[in-house]
Amino acid sequence: VTRFAKPKPSRAGSPAPVSRWETRRRQGHSVQFYEHDSFLIEELSRFIGRAVLGGDVAVIIATPEHCESLEERLAAMGLDLSVAIRQGRFLELDAAATLEKFMVAGWPDASLFQDVVGSAITRVKTAGGNACRVAAFGEMVALLWADGKREAAIRLEQLWNQLANTHQFQLHCAYPMHLFSAAADELGIQNICAQHSHIAPADPYANLRTEADRLRAIALLQQKAQLLEREIRDREEAQAALARHEVERRQAEDARRHLAAIVESSDDAIASKDLNGIVTSWNRSAERLFGYTAEEIVGRPILLIIPPELHHDEEIILTKIRRGEKIDHFETVRLTKDGRRVDVSLTISPVKDETGRVIGAAKIARDITQTKKIERALRMTEKLAAAGKMAATVAHEINNPLEAVTNLIYLAKRDLRDNDQVRQYLELANRELDRVAHIARQTLGFYRDTTSPVVFNVNHMVEGLLSLYEKKFDSRGIRVIRQYEADVEIKSLAGEVRQALSNLITNSIDAMPDGGSLIVRISRVHERKSGLPGVRITILDTGTGIPREHRKNLFQPFFTTKEDVGTGLGLWITRSIVEKNGGLIQMKSRTGEHVHGTAFSIYLPLDRPAADAATTGASAQ
Amino acid sequence: VKVIVVDDEPIIADTLVNILNGEGHNAIAVSDGDSAIRWAQMLIPDAVVTDVVMPGMNGIEAAKAILRLIPRCRIILFSGQVASHELLARARAEGYSFEVLPKPINPSVLLEKLENKGESGSPRTGTTG
Numbered sequence: 001v002t003r004f005a006k007p008k009p010s011r012a013g014s015p016a017p018v019s020r021w022e023t024r025r026r027q028g029h030s031v032q033f034y035e036h037d038s039f040l041i042e043e044l045s046r047f048i049g050r051a052v053l054g055g056d057v058a059v060i061i062a063t064p065e066h067c068e069s070l071e072e073r074l075a076a077m078g079l080d081l082s083v084a085i086r087q088g089r090f091l092e093l094d095a096a097a098t099l100e101k102f103m104v105a106g107w108p109d110a111s112l113f114q115d116v117v118g119s120a121i122t123r124v125k126t127a128g129g130n131a132c133r134v135a136a137f138g139e140m141v142a143l144l145w146a147d148g149k150r151e152a153a154i155r156l157e158q159l160w161n162q163l164a165n166t167h168q169f170q171l172h173c174a175y176p177m178h179l180f181s182a183a184a185d186e187l188g189i190q191n192i193c194a195q196h197s198h199i200a201p202a203d204p205y206a207n208l209r210t211e212a213d214r215l216r217a218i219a220l221l222q223q224k225a226q227l228l229e230r231e232i233r234d235r236e237e238a239q240a241a242l243a244r245h246e247v248e249r250r251q252a253e254d255a256r257r258h259l260a261a262i263v264e265s266s267d268d269a270i271a272s273k274d275l276n277g278i279v280t281s282w283n284r285s286a287e288r289l290f291g292y293t294a295e296e297i298v299g300r301p302i303l304l305i306i307p308p309e310l311h312h313d314e315e316i317i318l319t320k321i322r323r324g325e326k327i328d329h330f331e332t333v334r335l336t337k338d339g340r341r342v343d344v345s346l347t348i349s350p351v352k353d354e355t356g357r358v359i360g361a362a363k364i365a366r367d368i369t370q371t372k373k374i375e376r377a378l379r380m381t382e383k384l385a386a387a388g389k390m391a392a393t394v395a396h397e398i399n400n401p402l403e404a405v406t407n408l409i410y411l412a413k414r415d416l417r418d419n420d421q422v423r424q425y426l427e428l429a430n431r432e433l434d435r436v437a438h439i440a441r442q443t444l445g446f447y448r449d450t451t452s453p454v455v456f457n458v459n460h461m462v463e464g465l466l467s468l469y470e471k472k473f474d475s476r477g478i479r480v481i482r483q484y485e486a487d488v489e490i491k492s493l494a495g496e497v498r499q500a501l502s503n504l505i506t507n508s509i510d511a512m513p514d515g516g517s518l519i520v521r522i523s524r525v526h527e528r529k530s531g532l533p534g535v536r537i538t539i540l541d542t543g544t545g546i547p548r549e550h551r552k553n554l555f556q557p558f559f560t561t562k563e564d565v566g567t568g569l570g571l572w573i574t575r576s577i578v579e580k581n582g583g584l585i586q587m588k589s590r591t592g593e594h595v596h597g598t599a600f601s602i603y604l605p606l607d608r609p610a611a612d613a614a615t616t617g618a619s620a621q
Numbered sequence: 622v623k624v625i626v627v628d629d630e631p632i633i634a635d636t637l638v639n640i641l642n643g644e645g646h647n648a649i650a651v652s653d654g655d656s657a658i659r660w661a662q663m664l665i666p667d668a669v670v671t672d673v674v675m676p677g678m679n680g681i682e683a684a685k686a687i688l689r690l691i692p693r694c695r696i697i698l699f700s701g702q703v704a705s706h707e708l709l710a711r712a713r714a715e716g717y718s719f720e721v722l723p724k725p726i727n728p729s730v731l732l733e734k735l736e737n738k739g740e741s742g743s744p745r746t747g748t749t750g
Binding site: 398432 | 676
């Protein structure tokens with residue numbers, strides 16, 4: 001530093017002048033910002049000390065603490081204030097008490113200020129004589145500022161400036177820096193500075209010894225200011241981002257609440273579970289359907305609602321879910337808390353996290369108990385309708401032999417004496433009654449409700465059915481061609497299989513009102529997919545054929561083209577019987593002018609699989 | 622009374638003829654509608670007793686044809702099944718009113734019907750064509 005020119009004492013010439021309180025002038029209004037009281041007291045004591053020692057007068061309007069510190073400091077400098085006080089050249093006023101004298105409703109009153117402060121200055125000036133200068137210090141403005149009354153503080157600064165028009169004094173104000181730590185205070189400082197002829201920065205700057213230090217300090221301050229500005233900008237951006245995030249978060253939360261409300265109010269039971277089968281959520285309908293409250297079941301295994309014999313289903317379901325596959329309308333049975341079984345249709349979808357990893361499953365269960373009941377009722381309806389049809393057929397088959405027997409008995413009675421003749425009549429009657437008995441047996445077999453599978457001969461069953469419809473074939477002119485490639489015994493629900501075959505045979509008869517051929521084929525086969533041994537029964541007619549547009553609805557309930565006689569349930573029942581017994585049904589039809597007819601082919605396994613395996617296998621595909 | 626009995630089951634037709642002849646009527650048995658018409662042309666019967674549902678021409682068609690030939694001929698239909706209602710309804714729409722006796726018929730009822738001339742069994746509307 002010494003290699004450079006000595007710092008110039010001239011204030012005007014220096015870009016970074018030393019800031020010391022001016023005492024030479026008669027008139028002036030300066031402001032001192034300060035961080036430490038000690039700095040303020042140092043400056044103040046020098047200013048006042050010089051004034052008092054120089055024969056001038058002083059007015060101090062300060063806090064009691066500052067007054068006391070000032071007195072102590074002056075005493076330490078060897079200045080005895082008592083003389084000056086006695087002469088009236090040194091006046092100390094309590095800032096807060098003085099303020100109170102001219103504040104009206106939180107606002108400095110101009111004339112009261114003039115009275116209170118103006119008279120004080122006049123008083124000391126009078127005591128010191130006309131030639132003396134007045135050194136004044138005031139911090140009432142700082143008190144107002146600290147009190148949040150900033151406009152009042154500026155107003156008070158203006159009143160001081162006005163007072164300078166009528167009184168001569170060199171005034172110093174002081175504000176502690178900590179009053180200006182908010183961003184908005186920049187304007188406040190500017191307003192304060194505008195009221196002053198000289199501004200002195202706070203101690204960290206004022207204490208710097210050399211001009212170079214001060215210049216460096218200014219450069220550092222500029223850098224800090226820039227840094228701060230940058231930080232403020234960053235913070236504003238961060239705040240904006242935070243606000244945006246908050247909006248998004250609230251939107252997401254709204255969406256979540258919305259979805260939760262939908263889930264909660266759904267009529268279907270909706271639950272979720274993790275990949276270990278532990279329940280993670282449970283809606284109100286699930287509570288209603290299964291009887292467990294959410295509190296009871298969340299955190300516990302879903303197996304609670306799965307009947308013990310179906311526990312292996314859960315493993316199959318979880319395996320599919322882990323692979324990310326969905327399970328659609330899987331009809332099964334679930335267990336309620338009180339042990340009831342409910343028929344449900346399950347739709348289970350994998351739940352994935354944002355990376356696409358499967359973390360659980362959401363499942364929707366629809367109570368189909370009612371639907372199942374209706375289905376059972378429909379099956380019963382079809383059974384009854386079939387029974388009705390059968391009754392009509394049987395009536396004809398039975399009434400004819402009865403007519404013959406009635407006539408034969410009449411003749412036997414008439415020719416009672418002719419024993420040989422009577423014997424002949426009775427033998428004929430006996431034969432006719434055998435026919436009735438045969439038909440009765442066939443008919444009864446139809447309705448025997450078998451609930452457990454039995455071993456029976458397929459060929460015998462088909463033969464029995466054909467004999468039942470023999471008259472119908474004759475009256476329609478239908479030729480029956482039997483192509484039995486094997487004699488097959490299977491284990492299945494005989495009554496149901498008979499019903500299915502009967503449905504197909506009567507359909508064929510209905511398809512040939514003007515005669516034709518009915519081909520019945522029985523062969524041993526292995527099912528193509530599973531390779532299981534079984535029997536294939538094909539019922540082929542040379543009827544009109546099924547129009548293409550009807551084919552896809554063929555197996556739907558209530559689909560019928562025979563409005564007068566059909567319930568529309570026959571083929572639906574037939575397929576469900578076949579599938580229930582582990583079999584398959586296929587249809588081929590042609591409606592050409594020369595080649596026409598329909599073939600239904602039923603595959604049945606030799607041994608009917610267990611009931612649950614059959615249904616699970618079919619619907620879980 | 623000259624009677625033709627028509628039934629696709631020979632045992633029914635034969636026993637009825639036996640019964641009717643035993644009561645002094647002059648009856649013959651045929652087993653289908655076409656034969657019934659042919660025999661009616663030759664014999665000009667007073668009455669025809671016929672089954673309704675038969676292979677080939679049914680009893681009602683045969684009865685209509687016979688009435689066209691012999692309007693005064695009495696027709697007695699008998700049937701073992703419900704399906705004959707439809708055939709009857711169709712005939713009624715064409716202006717024929719037939720009564721059908723359900724099988725089995727007590728032979729004495731049939732005999733009574735045959736002897737009560739002019740009651741049931743004859744066409745109620747004109748079929749002179």
